[in-house]
Amino acid sequence: MSNHQKALEALTAIHGVRGAMIATGDDGIVVAEAVMEDVDGGALAALASSLSHRLEAAAAAAGGGRPGFLHLQATAGALLVCPAGPGLLLVVIAERGVNVGRARLEMARVAEIIT
């Protein structure tokens, strides 16, 4: 098992996390993934990258600086994204009841390992 894969397993061990992946930030290509079968990893990576870019542009337009942790909350779950070193994104998809605080802390730890 690669280091990336091990790092992702730590995230999927959190109750409520349906999957985690590392993707390239520029084009949303999957670098490593640990997602459930019902999650389309390729689409998830592309969407996370695209959403991240959009928000980066909005933050830049507002003078808000470098983007960090992103939390998209929906009625049935959440998408969490954070930068993970140069050109990479760490992406987590979670169920509604997930402890976002814990997932966020673990994502920061994993992002440091990847970096």
Add this chain to the structure above:
Amino acid sequence: MSDDIRTLTAELAADPRSLVFLELGEALRQAGRLEPAAKVVVQGLTRYPDLPEGHDLYARILADQGDLEGAFDEWDMTLRLDSTHPGAHKGLGFLFFKADDLHSALRHLETAATHRPDDKQLAGVIARVRARLQEAQAVDTAAPVDPLVITPASSVVSFPASESKAESASPESVGEPAPNPLEDDGLLLVDAAGLRLLGAMKGAGGSETADRVAAELAGVSKEAGRAVRLLQLGEWQSLALEASGAHFFLVPPTPETMLLAIRDPAVPMARVALGAARALEAARRWLERGS
């Protein structure tokens, strides 16, 4: 010191891993000894960070101490751990009521009431909220549409670091006319085409940036909708971004519009969310009146 507190303190000392910290914290709170109560509960939560009852109790202690923002954070955490927790719904309902966000208050209070049908205090508050909502609707119908202008705090890129009027509502403010949450620096309302409906924002050097931000936000809304549909996550409710220079919180007042709240990064995201939630209801009312 009462016998109960003495006994519970001895029990906790004998077994620091025991859940008796909850009883001790509650006993201290009820005795009005809020500082030691907070200390006991915080220590307990370091051992049991995922215990909803612990976060709920800590929230009630913070509320008793007047730290409403802290209480909000703790009840928010409680619901993340147990989305049906009646105590947290009741607490958040009271906080939203104090902040005059009556729709959110009613939603939380009614959820709490489904689990606590015999709670008379809760039923009384729900009745008051419903009455206030009816009054507000009557005023809305009669009032003319006011042009609302949001002015920037300064000509340099700096975001509000202080609490918004909605967030700083105190227990004493209940019953007073609530401030208009849309008259607040750091709020921007945009439509689906990326056009600004309300708000202003200046970048470094004093240049107007609100229209550029609004244009970028149109893409964000579409992308968020696409992501949650593909991932089968239902409808998107909010989008939070922690950037190095600001905290951004986005909510959709309607499917065609989006409200952005921007705060200094020193302001906790949960508090940004609280302010945005209140502004969301005001934005909906403004859109309804303006259409």
